[in-house]
Amino acid sequence: MAAKVMDERYQDDPAFVKRFEREARAMAQLQHPNLVAVHDFSSEGVPIYLIMELITGGTLRELLAERGPMPAHAAAAVMHPMLMGLNEVHRTGLVHRDIKPDNVLITSHNRVKLGDFGLVRSAAAEQASNQIIGTVSYLSPEQVTGEPITPESDVYSAGVVLFELLTGTVPFSGATPMDHATARLHADVPAPSSRIAGVPKLFDALVATATARQASERFADAGEFLDALDDVTRDLDLPEFTVPVPRNAAAARTAEQPTDFSGTGATHVFDATTTIDTPSATPAEQHTAPAPEAATEYIPQTPPADIPHRAPLSFETRADLPAPPFAAPPGPPVAPRGAEYPTSNYHAQAPLEPQPQGALSHIAEDEPAERPLSNRNVFTLLLFLAFVGLATVAVALGGWWFGSGQYGSMPTFFA
Numbered sequence: 001m002a003a004k005v006m007d008e009r010y011q012d013d014p015a016f017v018k019r020f021e022r023e024a025r026a027m028a029q030l031q032h033p034n035l036v037a038v039h040d041f042s043s044e045g046v047p048i049y050l051i052m053e054l055i056t057g058g059t060l061r062e063l064l065a066e067r068g069p070m071p072a073h074a075a076a077a078v079m080h081p082m083l084m085g086l087n088e089v090h091r092t093g094l095v096h097r098d099i100k101p102d103n104v105l106i107t108s109h110n111r112v113k114l115g116d117f118g119l120v121r122s123a124a125a126e127q128a129s130n131q132i133i134g135t136v137s138y139l140s141p142e143q144v145t146g147e148p149i150t151p152e153s154d155v156y157s158a159g160v161v162l163f164e165l166l167t168g169t170v171p172f173s174g175a176t177p178m179d180h181a182t183a184r185l186h187a188d189v190p191a192p193s194s195r196i197a198g199v200p201k202l203f204d205a206l207v208a209t210a211t212a213r214q215a216s217e218r219f220a221d222a223g224e225f226l227d228a229l230d231d232v233t234r235d236l237d238l239p240e241f242t243v244p245v246p247r248n249a250a251a252a253r254t255a256e257q258p259t260d261f262s263g264t265g266a267t268h269v270f271d272a273t274t275t276i277d278t279p280s281a282t283p284a285e286q287h288t289a290p291a292p293e294a295a296t297e298y299i300p301q302t303p304p305a306d307i308p309h310r311a312p313l314s315f316e317t318r319a320d321l322p323a324p325p326f327a328a329p330p331g332p333p334v335a336p337r338g339a340e341y342p343t344s345n346y347h348a349q350a351p352l353e354p355q356p357q358g359a360l361s362h363i364a365e366d367e368p369a370e371r372p373l374s375n376r377n378v379f380t381l382l383l384f385l386a387f388v389g390l391a392t393v394a395v396a397l398g399g400w401w402f403g404s405g406q407y408g409s410m411p412t413f414f415a
Contacts, residue, residue, distance in 0.1 A: 034085030036115035058249025159210025
């Protein structure tokens, strides 16, 4: 079991606590093999917490950081179970609102699960018009403009995740979190094949439909996205693939240490919340009803560290900038190693060349060879044999002397 504790900044907010209780009850009713199970919760007293299924594997973010962009068959193997779990959320009338690689977990048994339901809410719930809630790299256009959030919003975020799996990058960037968020209002998500060679055109089409700027042009929900993905997988005859567990996952390291619920000493995980004012009007807002000046809450993500740290709390939202391996400008990324994403029909990049034997041969030549033992010195050999003979005679005489008990006698050959 794992416990997630609400940030103390929100524990005195009755509206937030009430929403937490309502949403925790809804999620506790969801039972699906591709969703992290919620077993219990408490909204009375302090701390306010959720009791959830413990995942000791790792996150999709960690897998991407370790191995880089995925070939189509590997990306499909991740997306299929993720969309199955998300479809169960949509089928019950809920919207996740924070689909991203950090919230896609890989168990120690290689099962993909969708987790972190801190932002989930009813699809029919009223939306706050003065805040953008979500993670900046994966926000849908309607999350930025303050329009109602629907299952199509999750579909957009899932399409961005698929784009990142295929390319190793997120589609948009910006000098500030707000610039990053509003970039999707003015441009479509580019085709993955424009960022990296070898992506099938059918996957370009999947991403384009999932991330259409108009919600009505996207897949209606995760179920439609899943059906389209399965059709593409069959059409391309993609091989089966087992999603690997990250080798250096934070969950495995943290499981070996006591959990710190106080939040102290954990500032390396996320920064304090900041408020960013949006412009009073944008071109996209001219097509929607006027709304009060909005404020956006972001908690910037820090790169994964090589030291144990706790996972972010369910109720903390982070501005998810590209992970360190993907920070370079768009271009051919590092090739995935063939042993990690094996396939016979993926030619996006050439496999890594084996290191020539000659690269190490000069090192061995520079080291002095150990001089072999030699017995060519005849004089030394004769001295050694003479010493051995004398020692043998001495031992024999000593044995006779003490064994016979005739301490006053001498051996006959001496007499």
